[in-house]
Amino acid sequence: MQALDTISIIILLGALLVLAGILSSLVALRFGAPLLLVFLLVGMLAGESGPGGIRFDDVRLAYMVGSVALALILFDGGLRTKFATFRSVIWPAGTLATFGVLITATLTAPVAIYLLNMSWTEALLVGAVVASTDAAAVFFLMHSRGLRLRPRVGATIEVESGTNDPIAIFLTIILVEILMAGPKSWDDIALLLVQQAVIGLLLGVIGGRTIVGVLNNVSLPQGLHAPFVATAGVVVFALSQAANGSGFLAVYLAGMIVGNRTARAHGTILAFMDAATWLGQIAMFVLLGLLSWPERLLQHLLPGLAVALVLMLVARPVAVFVSLLPFGFTFRERLFISWVGLRGAVGVFLASIPLLVGLPNAHVYFDIGFVVVIVSLLIQGWTVPFAARRLRIAKRRPDTFHPRVELDLPGQRAQELVGYPVAPGSPFLRRGFMPPWAKLTLVIRDERVLTPEEARGIHEGDHVYLLAPQDKAQALDRFFADLPPPSSPDPRLLGDFFVTGDVTLSALAEIYGISFEGDQSMMTLSDYFVRRLGRAPQAGTTIRVGEVALVAHRVKDGRVVTAGLQLAEEEAAPWWKRIWMTLRRMLSD
Amino acid sequence: MPLTDIVAPNAIIPALKVNGKKQAIQELAARAAELSGQNERVIFEILLQREKLGSTGIGHGIAIPHGKLPKLERLFGLFARLERAVDFESLDGQPVDLVFLLLAPEGAGADHLKALAQVARLLRDPETANKLRESRDAEALYAVLTMTPPATA
Numbered sequence: 001m002q003a004l005d006t007i008s009i010i011i012l013l014g015a016l017l018v019l020a021g022i023l024s025s026l027v028a029l030r031f032g033a034p035l036l037l038v039f040l041l042v043g044m045l046a047g048e049s050g051p052g053g054i055r056f057d058d059v060r061l062a063y064m065v066g067s068v069a070l071a072l073i074l075f076d077g078g079l080r081t082k083f084a085t086f087r088s089v090i091w092p093a094g095t096l097a098t099f100g101v102l103i104t105a106t107l108t109a110p111v112a113i114y115l116l117n118m119s120w121t122e123a124l125l126v127g128a129v130v131a132s133t134d135a136a137a138v139f140f141l142m143h144s145r146g147l148r149l150r151p152r153v154g155a156t157i158e159v160e161s162g163t164n165d166p167i168a169i170f171l172t173i174i175l176v177e178i179l180m181a182g183p184k185s186w187d188d189i190a191l192l193l194v195q196q197a198v199i200g201l202l203l204g205v206i207g208g209r210t211i212v213g214v215l216n217n218v219s220l221p222q223g224l225h226a227p228f229v230a231t232a233g234v235v236v237f238a239l240s241q242a243a244n245g246s247g248f249l250a251v252y253l254a255g256m257i258v259g260n261r262t263a264r265a266h267g268t269i270l271a272f273m274d275a276a277t278w279l280g281q282i283a284m285f286v287l288l289g290l291l292s293w294p295e296r297l298l299q300h301l302l303p304g305l306a307v308a309l310v311l312m313l314v315a316r317p318v319a320v321f322v323s324l325l326p327f328g329f330t331f332r333e334r335l336f337i338s339w340v341g342l343r344g345a346v347g348v349f350l351a352s353i354p355l356l357v358g359l360p361n362a363h364v365y366f367d368i369g370f371v372v373v374i375v376s377l378l379i380q381g382w383t384v385p386f387a388a389r390r391l392r393i394a395k396r397r398p399d400t401f402h403p404r405v406e407l408d409l410p411g412q413r414a415q416e417l418v419g420y421p422v423a424p425g426s427p428f429l430r431r432g433f434m435p436p437w438a439k440l441t442l443v444i445r446d447e448r449v450l451t452p453e454e455a456r457g458i459h460e461g462d463h464v465y466l467l468a469p470q471d472k473a474q475a476l477d478r479f480f481a482d483l484p485p486p487s488s489p490d491p492r493l494l495g496d497f498f499v500t501g502d503v504t505l506s507a508l509a510e511i512y513g514i515s516f517e518g519d520q521s522m523m524t525l526s527d528y529f530v531r532r533l534g535r536a537p538q539a540g541t542t543i544r545v546g547e548v549a550l551v552a553h554r555v556k557d558g559r560v561v562t563a564g565l566q567l568a569e570e571e572a573a574p575w576w577k578r579i580w581m582t583l584r585r586m587l588s589d
Numbered sequence: 590m591p592l593t594d595i596v597a598p599n600a601i602i603p604a605l606k607v608n609g610k611k612q613a614i615q616e617l618a619a620r621a622a623e624l625s626g627q628n629e630r631v632i633f634e635i636l637l638q639r640e641k642l643g644s645t646g647i648g649h650g651i652a653i654p655h656g657k658l659p660k661l662e663r664l665f666g667l668f669a670r671l672e673r674a675v676d677f678e679s680l681d682g683q684p685v686d687l688v689f690l691l692l693a694p695e696g697a698g699a700d701h702l703k704a705l706a707q708v709a710r711l712l713r714d715p716e717t718a719n720k721l722r723e724s725r726d727a728e729a730l731y732a733v734l735t736m737t738p739p740a741t742a
Contacts (some may be wrong), residue, residue, distance in 0.1 A: 236697060364701060435682055496709040497653070498680055499643035507642055513656060513698045547702060553680075562680065568707035 002418045013054065017046055017290075036134075036261060036344055037377040039282050043289020056290040059355045065287055066349040068234060069153070069280030070165070073345065075233035076273045078164045078255020086256065088555075091156045092327040096337075097164035100323040102152075104341075105131045106170060107315035108307060115303040116364065125175040129351050129365055130311055130372045132168035133161045150393055152540060153333050165346050166249040170196055172350045179359055199245025200253075207236035207250060208257025215265070216413070225265035226272030229258060258539045266404040281345065288348045288370075291355075297367050304371025311372060311480040312380065316341040332391040339387050343376040370382055404480075406473055407465075419440065419465045420480040422458055428479040438476060439467040476491025488586055496567045498553060501526030501560040512565070514548050525550070526560040542566075569579070592711070593735045595666035595691070595704060600624055600728040601734075602669035605688075611679050614640070614654055617667060617690045625665050625692070627658060632692065646679025651687045651712045655705060668734060670721060686698040687712060687721055701711050 003586060024038045046052030071486040112123035149157070170193060177269030178184055193376035211232045220228060236254045241247035256270075297304075324334050351369025387393075405419035418438075434440065442465040443455035458464055468476060499508070505528060507520035508514055520528065529537045529552060536558030542551045551564035601622060607613040614636050620628035635656035639645060646652040656663075667690040674684035689708050693701035711717055711734070720733045 436676065478681075478683065496706050497643070497645060497647060503642045511639060511655075512702060520627075547699060565704045565710070 016287050017042065018279070018282055019432055021286050022278075036281065036285055037374060037381065039285035040289040040292075040348075040374065042296055045247060045289075046281060047292065049292045049294045053437050054290060056287075059352060060292065062287045062291050063349075063352055063356050066352065067237075068347075069277075069284040070345060070349055070549060071234055071247065072230065072273070072280045073247055073277050074162060074165060074252045075230070075237075075255040076176075076277045077158070077482035078252040079256075079259035079270065079273060080578035081159065081162065081256050081259065083256070084108075085155045088160055089152065089159050092324055092329070093156050093159035093163060094324045094328075095161045096280055096297045096320065098167055100160075100319040101131045101164050101167045101171065102320060103319035104278070104311070105168075107318060108311050111307050111310045112303070112368070116368075121175060121178055122361075125172065125179065125354070126307065126368055127195075127315075128168055128171040129306065129369045130343055130347050132343075132346045132350075133157075133341045134346060149388065150333070151334060153329075153393055156329075157337060162252050163249075164412050166196075166200065166246045166252070168346060169248055170246060170273045172353055176353055176357060176359060180357060186417075195244060196246040197249065199243050199251035200240050200247065201242065201245075203236060204242040204250035204253030205246055205257065207232070207239070208254035209480070211236075211254060211258050211319060212261040223268075226269045230267050230273060233258075259529055265408055267408070284345060284349070288352065291352065292366070292370055293363075294446070296363060300364060301368040301371060304368045305375060307368055308372040308426070311343075312339075312341070312376065312471075333393060333539070336387060336391045336393045339380060340384055342380050342384070343373045344530045347376075348372040388405055405465075405475070414469060416468050416470050416473060417465050418476055419463060419470050422460055422462045422464055422480065424460045425481050429458070433491040434479065435472075435475070439470060441465050441467050454465060497565045498562050499525065499563055499565060501529075512548060514545050516545060529560045529563070591690070591735070592662075592707070595667060596651075596731070596734060597624065598731050599678065599726070600665075600667045601730050602667070603623045603725065603727045603730055604672045605669045606672045607675060610640075610685075611637075613671065613675060613677075613688060617654065617688065619671060620669075621665065621667050621692065624667065627660060627692075629673060632656075632658065635664050635692075635704055636694075640678075644678040644680070646677035646683075646685050647709055647712065647713065648664070648679055648681040648683065649700070649715070649718065650674060650683050650685050651718065652677045652679065652685045653689045653705065653708055653712070655691040655693070657695055657697070658692050659693055659695045664697060664700065665692040665693060666690065666704075666708070668730065670724075670730065686720060 020042050021039045024042055024231055027579075038468045044050055046053050046054050099190040105124055109120065109123035109129035112118045112126040113120065116123075116126075118126070155185070174184070174189055174192065214226060215229065233254060239247075239253040240250035241449055252448060295479060317335075320338040320341070321334055324337070325469075329337070347369050351366045354365040359365070407417040409416055409418070428434070440452045440458075443450045443452060443458060444463040445455060445459070445461070455462070466476065501524060503525045504521065505516050505523050505525065507517060508525070509521065520531075523531070529541070529543065529550070532543045533541065537552040537555055537560055541554050541555075542549050544550075547567070549566040551566060553564045554561040600620075602617075605613070607616055615633060618633040618636060619629050621627070621632050634659060636654045639654065639656045644652070645654045645735055654665060669688045669690075671686045671688065674686035677685035679685060689712060691705060691708060693704070712721075717733065724730045724733055
């Protein structure tokens with residue numbers, strides 16, 4: 001019976017640890033501390049040198065849990081990334097994720113050479129371990145403070161962090177192999193990179209499409225859709241890894257495909273994945289915290305700090321500024337992207353690979369990686385909202401409104417039922433207006449279900465259910481949440497007026513007196529964008545024509561659908577007024 | 590250019606009752622014709638033509654229909670607050686309740702653009718828009734429109 005007792009105790013301890021992790025999130029929210037850090041601390045406290053005194057040195061288990069958790073996190077990240085977002089920032093984010101990671105790792109390495117007496121290869125491994133960023137941490141922080149990032153900046157950070165993990169993982173594994181088995185030729189490395197990328201890409205796309213196909217065509221019992229998708233994501237990951245491809249790339253792509261194809265049970269899947277990622281993160285961080293050895297950590301505290309500082313203040317900023325050079329980000333935006341290069345799950349996870357394969361001095365990598373992640377979470381994590389406001393990258397917007405209920409309607413997939421409580425003072429009540437594509441279907445009042453005819457109007461305190469196209473459901477929020485209009489809109493992203501892309505230049509010239517050079521009067525605006533740029537425009541691309549600036553507003557398949565018209569600039573305000581406005585802005589921050 | 594040069598005190602409609610975008614434009618064209626002595630039909634057609642290129646609803650419940658009128662002598666502005674907001678096909682999907690009509694003479698060129706930009710930025714300022722929504726009579730609306738210095742964006 002002894003064996004059974006031991007198992008029960010292990011289960012009890014494990015569950016208690018996860019529970020402690022979950023409850024500690026309350027503390028973290030109260031103090032605004034980065035949650036992941038708190039999970040790590042819980043693990044460390046429970047470990048052998050903390051009050052918990054649990055002896056844990058099962059690197060294999062930690063690595064396995066870490067892999068699955070990471071796969072789920074990336075899958076979830078993919079699910080929430082819209083194709084349009086992905087396409088709009090694929091170049092800047094892609095450059096950051098590849099070239100940027102290389103620069104970061106290379107510039108971090110000299111510190112390790114100097115302070116830890118390492119060879120270049122070993123030092124590069126240190127650099128690779130800490131080279132990838134963690135978006136989950138950034139977005140969680142922004143969200144909990146009710147801040148909204150500028151769309152292009154937010155999207156770049158998001159896509160970068162999803163795509164740079166595979167690169168950092170690849171780099172780490174190559175370096176570990178070189179350290180274990182001797183040098184490799186560049187050909188081999190290139191071949192391996194291509195193999196990893198191609199297999200990952202293929203299996204990701206095939207896997208994603210298969211998941212969508214099964215989901216839409218096989219009727220699973222209610223409630224099994226979400227677990228099916230999550231497990232299938234892990235299968236895609238593991239399959240790709242087993243086939244010597246990049247499982248992390250595959251699972252991210254598969255997630256994106258599933259998230260963007262209209263599929264059944266979209267809402268449930270997202271909710272389930274949310275829970276799964278949370279659990280994954282908690283389990284992973286608590287385990288990694290357990291695995292650490294705080295006393296030994298102290299030995300490497302100083303070099304770790306040095307690596308972290310060089311990474312945050314030199315390597316990452318240089319990587320960002322160089323990588324983003326061709327993409328027209330402002331100085332402040334680049335500064336912000338540099339600062340939010342938060343390290344997280346992947347860093348510690350990668351740091352455990354040397355331990356797993358038994359590399360000499362493996363604990364050095366682990367300890368350095370661990371210290372860097374903690375420092376980054378502490379310093380950068382804590383200051384991200386502040387930086388966002390100071391650099392004016394974020395708009396304050398209490399985005400805490402989430403009472404929307406979405407219900408699938410089996411039998412078709414275009415429409416869904418969206419439910420809202422009608423709060424006093426909601427824009428809908430104030431203005432009594434409903435977009436034409438939404439159809440009021442049910443009203444719930446005093447625990448009674450009424451048809452719109454029976455209800456005769458909508459009152460405060462009712463719950464309403466509307467029929468709406470799935471992709472537009474979110475837009476209904478505006479009518480039921482009392483969101484203040486975003487103040488001081490970013491003039492770069494807006495025009496004074498909007499026109500559609502198929503407008504001819506002559507029509508514009510006639511109304512606004514703009515003169516376009518040459519005889520192009522019958523050309524459409526979207527053709528004009530391509531002609532002037534010599535490439536496909538992106539949302540936010542601006543071209544000047546005399547006094548007027550044309551801003552690509554919505555772009556689809558490389559063509560401008562709507563364009564903003566920025567009319568002549570106002571005359572500059574007198575200097576005393578500008579100073580006054582600046583002061584006022586600073587004070588209201 | 591001060592807005593008083595464009596909008597006359599009698600070119601304010603404090604509570605216009607309309608059921609939709611087209612009717613709103615029709616009513617505004619009628620009133621503009623009355624005040625400027627131009628042909629109502631021509632004004633209406635010109636405004637509709639501009640709407641065909643893309644809605645002049647600029648978001649946040651504001652619309653600024655505009656166009657060029659060959660026989661007009663100077664810039665002409667007309668402001669209306671709608672009693673009930675109507676769908677104006679704005680990009681942000683929000684119904685519109687503040688409408689500023691701006692007509693320009695054929696040769697206005699840069700002045701036309703400046704005036705349009707000025708009106709757009711004035712109305713887009715949330716404070717101004719709120720004040721306009723709270724004001725009930727024509728005098729108060731006129732005061733808000735003409736007294737507020739344009740916000741430096």
